[in-house]
Amino acid sequence: MRLRRAGRCVLPLLLAAVLAFLYFNGRAAEREAAAVAAIPTRTITLRHTADGTAEELPLEEALLGFLAGEMSPEDPPAALAAQAVAARSFVYARDLAAGEVCDDSAHCLAYLPEAARRERWGINFAAREAKLREAVEATADLMLLKDGAVQPAYFHAACGGMTENAADCWGGDVQTAAVPCFWEGGAGGSLSACFWPKAELAAKLGVTEAELALLEVRAASASGRVQRLSCGEKSWRGTEFRSLLGLRSTDFNWLATAEGYWFTTQGWGHGVGLCQAGAVGLAGQGCDFRQILAYYYPDFTLGSPEEGV
Numbered sequence: 001m002r003l004r005r006a007g008r009c010v011l012p013l014l015l016a017a018v019l020a021f022l023y024f025n026g027r028a029a030e031r032e033a034a035a036v037a038a039i040p041t042r043t044i045t046l047r048h049t050a051d052g053t054a055e056e057l058p059l060e061e062a063l064l065g066f067l068a069g070e071m072s073p074e075d076p077p078a079a080l081a082a083q084a085v086a087a088r089s090f091v092y093a094r095d096l097a098a099g100e101v102c103d104d105s106a107h108c109l110a111y112l113p114e115a116a117r118r119e120r121w122g123i124n125f126a127a128r129e130a131k132l133r134e135a136v137e138a139t140a141d142l143m144l145l146k147d148g149a150v151q152p153a154y155f156h157a158a159c160g161g162m163t164e165n166a167a168d169c170w171g172g173d174v175q176t177a178a179v180p181c182f183w184e185g186g187a188g189g190s191l192s193a194c195f196w197p198k199a200e201l202a203a204k205l206g207v208t209e210a211e212l213a214l215l216e217v218r219a220a221s222a223s224g225r226v227q228r229l230s231c232g233e234k235s236w237r238g239t240e241f242r243s244l245l246g247l248r249s250t251d252f253n254w255l256a257t258a259e260g261y262w263f264t265t266q267g268w269g270h271g272v273g274l275c276q277a278g279a280v281g282l283a284g285q286g287c288d289f290r291q292i293l294a295y296y297y298p299d300f301t302l303g304s305p306e307e308g309v
Ligand SMILES: [Zn+2]
Pocket: 101, 102, 103, 104, 107, 108, 109
């Protein structure tokens, strides 16, 4: 008797609880759908350097390919999210300014299309793709801004201990903060060396073997990177010399031996903006993507741009 009465009381309560759950769950789903719908569908034009073709892609979808090209899906989520924001800003700003971006990492940034991701990751494709998608969705539409305008936020593999001011790297008057970086650890590898026999180096530089002894740094940036060097009558910008010899960065030095020249290089890439190896290190220390971005881009703020800005 008591049980039947209790049952009569519990049933309506249960029914009310289920209805309430369905109602609030439905509202949450509606709110989520509204939030997703609020993200503007931005598109970019991607030029494939291999065959010269171009395609128009939704920016958020293209970011999966840029992330896969620039980072490892095994990197910590906070580092991936920081790179997602930097890549979104870089791609959006460059597409606005130039009408397109390309998949040449020396010019714009690396891109790995979905077919290549499937092939490279094999049975791990679904899990790795989900990790990249999480980094993109967790930062949806967030970009790096200055005075409300989206910035082409630069990034590189490893700074080698100090990032570089954009003006010191490429000339021009775009100043970006150079910050010390202590967190590269084993990621990215900071030191590299290569050997050039005298005859080969002389031929590459267009000088005689005897003139090699005149090779000297004429100007260096505050971070210690070579900005200009000369060898007798010849002179180069640090960036030109770097690509001429295939060095990893302009933070290099050399040692002359009887047989040739050893070039030792610190870091990998131009050194401006986000240091990917440093971002991985900071994420390992528990920093989130906002903290990582605030460190490497102290002059920029995080936000969503107005349409077309
Ligand atoms: Zn390009």
